[in-house]
Amino acid sequence: MIPEKLKLTDERLIELLRDRLTILTESGLPTFEEQISSVAPLLAQLGVPEFVWKNTMAMSCLAVLSARSSEKNVTPQKITVIGGRGRMGKFFAQQLSAAGHNVSVLGNQDWEYADILLGEADLVLISVPIECTVDVIQRAAEYLAPTTALADITSIKTEPVQTMLKYHIGPVMGLHPMFGPSIKSFSGQKVVVCPGRQDDSFQWLLQFIASKGAELIVCTPEEHDWIMVIVQATRHFSRFSLGVFLAAEKIDIDRSLSMSSPSYRQEIDIVNRLFAQSPSLCVDIMLATEERCQAIEKLANTYSRLAQLVAKKDRAALIQKFETTQSFFKQKSDRPLESDYAIATFSS
Known part of the structure; x- marks a missing residue:
């Protein structure tokens, strides 16, 4: 019942945003960015994180408006x-x-x-x-x-x-x-x-x-390719590995989802999306460059080292690894966690 109410509320909110943006557009507000900015204070007051209104809700509403305005004066190519x-x-x-x-x-x-x-x-x-x-x-x-x-x-x-x-x-x-x-x-x-x-x-x-x-x-192309080693190649390998493991263990996915946390459901959805793709596309992304192959090997070695600590039940070493990594993430990022908001929203 609650998810249905949330869905209806979201639909009404999007309709209101669309109406507001239409009025702004008809009144001559000049740029796409200014239209987004005009919505931001309202959503911020409602406690909606920036990544949500900027990348999903407001953008979805503005897409229709931008399509109308941008296609009026097209010079065909x-x-x-x-x-x-x-x-x-x-x-x-x-x-x-x-x-x-x-x-x-x-x-x-x-x-x-x-x-x-x-x-x-x-x-x-x-x-x-x-x-x-x-x-x-x-x-x-x-x-x-x-x-x-x-x-x-x-x-x-x-x-x-x-x-x-x-x-x-x-x-x-x-x-x-x-x-x-x-x-x-x-x-x-x-x-x-x-x-x-x-x-x-x-x-x-x-x-x-x-x-x-x-x-x-x-x-630059060089910066792009280095970032993609992390954003694409190692991420694909990690989820590929989890999917292969679940299949090899013949896990009853539906049963596991029936008693799972929101974060587990998110992870299974992501793995599902990976395996819904073309096999050659997924594999080619991992094998595209030697740099990607080397990074995946390093990731696999990390898995192996951590697994050895688990096998030895070396609690102190595992805690030390966790705390070192925890410190790294605290230093490198102060942005709000998107997953926290998503989990709170869909589990409320």
Whole structure:
């Protein structure tokens, strides 16, 4: 009963926010950011943490409004998405097409038309598996005009950006959408931007993504790849390992959930989402670079060392490890815990 009441309350709140933002928009409030800021004090008074209103509730409401305003004055671009029949490529193709751009798709069977699909494009977006990205960049570059903007959206950036800069003399940029292809919009999502050459040629694309509610994070390809070792590779391995363990032990997941804590339910949901993906995608993310493989090996060694302490029942050593790590997290982060709010919300 309580979850249903919460759902209805959330729906009413979102409707009120949408009405308020519509009024602000009609009165000429100029920017997307100012609309978000206008809602912030109200939600702060209600005790809603910043990460919630900034990345979920307010962003969801603003997505509809931004779509209306941003698509009125679109200058149509000729866009070709290489790999546009894949899930992520299809998402970008659909979003850009819905905004009024002329979007074409180039798949494995379409290379005989590459001179038209690529040679006449304003933007070529490469969305292919990690192991194919460099080869596809080299192949596509032969057909590109010097003015064509070339970008990729794979999860590694250093090698693809270097390859694009080497084989294409025109505008180059690396992008990494930090979300899966199952989402319905850019609202509340993050997109990493790695500048390469002639960034101005991509401003319309970045503005489009931002207008849909996404947050753009700019960094070098090298910084991106190092951060992704932690954000993607080791995280995937950790959850992959837990899933393999649960399956090997033939754990009754439904039964375990019936008597679980909110945090356990969250963890199982996350593991479930991982194993709902393509196996090759998950494995390729872990194996994409030697740096990722080495970090995963270090993580596995950490598991092994801690497991040995558990096997020895070395309570003092385990407490010492905990306290050292506890100190690290206290020093490195003073942000509120998102999981605390989520757990409190869904368990209340």
